[in-house]
Amino acid sequence: MADYEPLPEEEGPPQANRKSPRIASLDVFRGLCVFLMMLVDYAGAIFPVIAHSPWNGIHLADFVMPFFLFIAGISPALVYKKVPNKVDATWKAVVRAAKLFLLGVLLQGGYLHGVNSLTFGVDIERIRWMGILQRISIGYIVGALCEIWFTHRTLREEGFFKGYYWHWCIVFSLSAVYLLLSYGLYVPDWQFTVPASASSSPSSNDSHFYMVKCAIRGDLGPGCNSAGMIDRYILGADHLYKKPAYRNLEECNITADGQVTESSPPWCHASFDPEGILRWPTNSSSSYFIHEDHMERLKNWSSFSVSLFFLGLILTFTGIPLNKALYTVSYMLITSASAGITFCALYLLVDVYGHRRLTSVLEWMGMHSLSIFVLVTSNLAIIAIQGFYWSAPENNIVST
Numbered sequence: 001m002a003d004y005e006p007l008p009e010e011e012g013p014p015q016a017n018r019k020s021p022r023i024a025s026l027d028v029f030r031g032l033c034v035f036l037m038m039l040v041d042y043a044g045a046i047f048p049v050i051a052h053s054p055w056n057g058i059h060l061a062d063f064v065m066p067f068f069l070f071i072a073g074i075s076p077a078l079v080y081k082k083v084p085n086k087v088d089a090t091w092k093a094v095v096r097a098a099k100l101f102l103l104g105v106l107l108q109g110g111y112l113h114g115v116n117s118l119t120f121g122v123d124i125e126r127i128r129w130m131g132i133l134q135r136i137s138i139g140y141i142v143g144a145l146c147e148i149w150f151t152h153r154t155l156r157e158e159g160f161f162k163g164y165y166w167h168w169c170i171v172f173s174l175s176a177v178y179l180l181l182s183y184g185l186y187v188p189d190w191q192f193t194v195p196a197s198a199s200s201s202p203s204s205n206d207s208h209f210y211m212v213k214c215a216i217r218g219d220l221g222p223g224c225n226s227a228g229m230i231d232r233y234i235l236g237a238d239h240l241y242k243k244p245a246y247r248n249l250e251e252c253n254i255t256a257d258g259q260v261t262e263s264s265p266p267w268c269h270a271s272f273d274p275e276g277i278l279r280w281p282t283n284s285s286s287s288y289f290i291h292e293d294h295m296e297r298l299k300n301w302s303s304f305s306v307s308l309f310f311l312g313l314i315l316t317f318t319g320i321p322l323n324k325a326l327y328t329v330s331y332m333l334i335t336s337a338s339a340g341i342t343f344c345a346l347y348l349l350v351d352v353y354g355h356r357r358l359t360s361v362l363e364w365m366g367m368h369s370l371s372i373f374v375l376v377t378s379n380l381a382i383i384a385i386q387g388f389y390w391s392a393p394e395n396n397i398v399s400t
Contacts (some may be wrong), residue, residue, distance in 0.1 A: 023078065025350040026071065027342050028359040031366030033067045040064060040377055054248040055222055056321040058331065065132065065324070066335035069139045070343070076134055076144040086148050093144035097137040104133025108375045115379045115386065126238045130275040146170060169320075175329060177282035182326070183218040185226040190214065192237050194269050210266035220326060221248040223267030227278035227326050240271035245325065272325070279327040298344060298352075305340030308333050 040061035050060040076093070083089045108131030110122040150166040193207040214224035222228075222244075231240055242259030247254050252268035253261045260268045312333030316322055320330040349355050356363065365372060375381040389396040 023347075023351060024356055024359075024363055025343065025346040026074065026078075027363045027366035028194070028346050028350055029067070029360075029366065030071050030369045031362035031364065032063060032342075032346075033071065034229050034365050034369050034372050035362065036060065036064050036067070037373075041376070048248075052245045053270065054320075055246045055325065058322045058324065058334070062322075062331075063335055063338060065135065066332070067339045067342070068136055069338060070339035072136045072140040073143040074343070076140065077148045080144060080147040083148050089148050090145065093141060093148065097141035097144070100140065101134050102139035103374070104131045104137065105129060107133065112378050115382045128241060128273070129235055129239050130273050130277075132275065132377075135275050135279070142170075152337065174281035178278065178327075179329065181230070181278055182220070182226055182328075184218045185229065187214045187219065187224045187226055187229050190229070190232065191397040192232075192270055210269055210270070212266045212270070220321060220323065220328070222249070222272065222325075223265065223270075225326060227276055228270075228272050230278050231273050231276040232276055235269055235273070235290065240273040240276070242271050244270075244272035244273065244274065274325040282327045282329060282332045298347065301340060302344045304345065305337045307337075309337035309341070312337060 040050050040052075044061060052061045053059045080089060080093075105127070109129065111120055111126040111127075113119045113121075146167055150164075189212065191209065193209050195207050212223050216224050219225055229296045243258075246252070247260060247268055247362055249268075252264045252270075254264075255261065312330045315330040315333065320328055322328065322331045322334065324331060346359070350363075386396040
């Protein structure tokens with residue numbers, strides 16, 4: 001990321017670290033996201049309350065992705081504040097997003113085979129195309145293009161909405177597309193097959209055939225939502241995430257070894273990608289939903305974040321569920337607002353009052369976030385730790 005200068009503060013205590021070429025709180029926030037990602041990944045199995053919610057609802061793990069998207073949106077707002085050559089800046093943003101997308105495909109597409117095997121290679125017919133870095137790259141390029149090409153004025157000059165007219169048009173348009181597709185598309189009955197080796201009856205030599213009864217419009221359940229239908233048609237059922245979180249629902253009757261019983265609803269056996277295509281509109285909206293005023297004044301950031309939070313609560317109580325897998329509008333508002341409130345607190349602590357020693361570890365993690373993400377996601381860090389054992393390789397630090 002290009003260097004950027006601390007934002008001006010017109011009122012309140014003077015900034016204690018004006019010599020820093022970066023906004024330290026942004027690195028701290030990025031480091032916090034990486035820490036939370038590792039926490040929920042490795043401790044989620046022990047403490048399910050912090051792991052991803054199986055479907056509706058929100059747990060600690062469900063805040064991680066929106067926090068990353070918030071960073072992906074706020075970074076272009078700082079990097080592209082003054083762009084002398086829009087075409088050159090656009091090309092650099094596109095290349096950066098493409099690199100991030102391809103790295104995500106490599107890490108989460110199935111190329112690396114995990115901690116129990118040092119083998120590699122992926123079947124192109126079953127590669128997973130979407131993932132965390134892919135979603136971040138999409139949010140980044142949308143935010144970057146808006147910052148590069150759309151003119152905007154400060155809050156004092158034009159007002160909150162008028163000064164960012166085109167930004168708001170994009171936000172509302174993307175949200176409208178998401179709502180139209182989520183509630184307007186008709187989802188017919190659909191069928192799929194699961195290879196015997198991946199089913200609950202590994203002794204069988206035949207693939208298992210399942211039929212999901214839908215014939216419905218506007219359903220937000222695991223089996224008949226339009227997001228899953230779009231992914232199956234465009235990406236292909238074989239290219240979706242094989243172990244969706246909704247298998248932890250009581251209806252799926254998952255066994256201790258992670259198998260779904262035959263008495264479970266058919267959709268429990270299906271693949272489903274929480275990072276799929278229909279999440280892109282709200283994904284892109286949340287990636288720059290809170291940075292339109294460029295933090296000219298911290299109070300405007302915090303008040304806007306709080307307003308979005310309560311709007312999300314209102315939508316939740318009116319029937320729009322909090323759902324990370326579908327990235328519903330209520331979920332987008334509440335998690336994006338939570339990211340804004342968290343960042344405001346870190347900005348006050350680190351950049352305004354200068355307490356950088358308290359967050360030095362998180363700041364270091366944030367400055368090396370992509371490297372840490374690669375080591376963790378590829379399991380290279382875990383494989384390296386497993387190299388240390390007592391007497392026998394089986395007695396390693398990390399249980400296999």
